[in-house]
Amino acid sequence: MPYLELKVFEDRFVDPEFPDRMIAALTEAVSSVLGPEAGADTTVIVEGVQRARWGHGGRPMTRPGDMKGVDESAATYE
Known part of the structure; x- marks a missing residue:
């Protein structure tokens, strides 16, 4: 069972779709290397x-x- 943990600056979460897109992209990357069963x-x-x-x-x-x-173009700063 592949387990991936990604840490990013929290200001990336201003886009509510960010986590969903990252999860899908990382899962697809695993599938492309290890096969769909692993994904x-x-x-x-x-x-x-x-x-x-x-x-x-x-x-x-x-x-x-x-x-x-x-x-860092998508980042925001206080």
Whole structure:
């Protein structure tokens, strides 16, 4: 039974369809590699993490541009 746990910035959840799309996409990826039986038995957990609780390079990800080279266009900031 494949088990996937995805952690993303919680501000991605402003789009109420985000979790459903991620679950479907990750399950499809498992199916494409391991077969449809594995996809049917896949568990996906999508969890939001506050930027202040997510660190990279020794600092929290609280400002735009903190993750250089990553497209943060869908993100929002307070």
